[in-house]
Amino acid sequence: MKVLNYLAVVLLVVVVFYLLIVGESLLLPLVIAVALWYLINTLAAALGRLSVGKFSIPGPICLLLSIFTFLGLIWGLVNFLSASFGGVMEMAPVYQDNLIRRLESLSLPFVDVGAIQGENFGQTLIDWIDLPSYATSLAGSAAGILASSSLILIYLGFLFFEQRQFNNKISALVSNEAREKEVRGIFERIRDDIQKYISIKMFTSSLTGLLSCGLLLLMGVDFAGVWGLLIFLLNFIPTVGSIIATMFPAMIALAQSDGYYLFFMVLGGIGAFQVVIGNVIEPRLMGSSFNLSPIVILLNLALWGTIWGIPGAFLCVPFLIIFTIIMSHFPRTRPIAIILSSDGYLRVPLEEALETFSFTGRDCNAPMPGSDDDADERDKNGD
Numbered sequence: 001m002k003v004l005n006y007l008a009v010v011l012l013v014v015v016v017f018y019l020l021i022v023g024e025s026l027l028l029p030l031v032i033a034v035a036l037w038y039l040i041n042t043l044a045a046a047l048g049r050l051s052v053g054k055f056s057i058p059g060p061i062c063l064l065l066s067i068f069t070f071l072g073l074i075w076g077l078v079n080f081l082s083a084s085f086g087g088v089m090e091m092a093p094v095y096q097d098n099l100i101r102r103l104e105s106l107s108l109p110f111v112d113v114g115a116i117q118g119e120n121f122g123q124t125l126i127d128w129i130d131l132p133s134y135a136t137s138l139a140g141s142a143a144g145i146l147a148s149s150s151l152i153l154i155y156l157g158f159l160f161f162e163q164r165q166f167n168n169k170i171s172a173l174v175s176n177e178a179r180e181k182e183v184r185g186i187f188e189r190i191r192d193d194i195q196k197y198i199s200i201k202m203f204t205s206s207l208t209g210l211l212s213c214g215l216l217l218l219m220g221v222d223f224a225g226v227w228g229l230l231i232f233l234l235n236f237i238p239t240v241g242s243i244i245a246t247m248f249p250a251m252i253a254l255a256q257s258d259g260y261y262l263f264f265m266v267l268g269g270i271g272a273f274q275v276v277i278g279n280v281i282e283p284r285l286m287g288s289s290f291n292l293s294p295i296v297i298l299l300n301l302a303l304w305g306t307i308w309g310i311p312g313a314f315l316c317v318p319f320l321i322i323f324t325i326i327m328s329h330f331p332r333t334r335p336i337a338i339i340l341s342s343d344g345y346l347r348v349p350l351e352e353a354l355e356t357f358s359f360t361g362r363d364c365n366a367p368m369p370g371s372d373d374d375a376d377e378r379d380k381n382g383d
Helices: 002-022 024-048 059-104 113-117 121-128 131-147 149-173 177-219 224-234 240-256 261-286 294-328 334-340 372-380
Strands: none
Touching: 002 024, 002 294, 024 059, 024 149, 024 177, 024 294, 059 224, 059 240, 149 177, 177 224, 177 240, 177 261, 177 294, 224 240, 240 261, 240 294, 294 334
């Protein structure tokens, strides 16, 4: 029986991932809409907590202000990227040629890259350093999201239309008051952890992006604003994003200068920002709230990056946080949550796990009324 259960779980996982890949065009806009809906409501709640004396902003006004704030940010971001993209694409082949020439002039006594690849070193570098291709790939991902903007807006509209009924649906779905309290507790835990992660990540990524942009402007690196924005966005991708955010501007500095001074200054400066903010400030702010294993985060990044590309890389950590929280609330799935954690410690004690959870409040381990097990149980009790 256990073998059949395991096979059923494996089959379910395969089907879910197959549907995620096949239904990307429908599911990804829905996930983006849910993320925007959550962020808009979070900002509206923060605005609602502001008060001057006894005066506070009414809820509907807070929601409208939050919506217009996000629309303004998206409009400004699109305009900035549109104005800068042409210049970046125009200079990308020049940067690539300069980088290839600079790297070809280096002496590599211990590594014969060309021999490994079976081709000359110059061609190997061209394959590795394809800046126009990278820029086109990023632009394609952004264009794909913009192309789905109408579907995202439709999803967003329905989410706002339905959000007042969410509490009523939970109450109707969970008929037992104690169970309803437990379900609401899980949702609140997920909301609080996601809100904390996004708030801290927004602060640290903004700080890294602003400091890096200031350094690039000071050093005279081309398109400093674009690289600062790119560093801000890449810092939301765990580990790999920070490495790319450090190396990419340094390679651009190497491409636009004759010596190595600018390269080492940019590499050392942005690297120092990443180390201090990412390894000192951010862990202190995060504390032990999430307790996720770094190797699990990397595997999760690879998984969602394979399924949904760049958007999946940005969404992988929130998905992992939600999954870990849910797994930690049930005794049968707590081993999974322990494996996903960095030290095996879960914030939900075992005695608080929902061992007999059901929507109706009936013991999950109890036999269904009218079943053979129920009849056997009644015979044992002499009923």
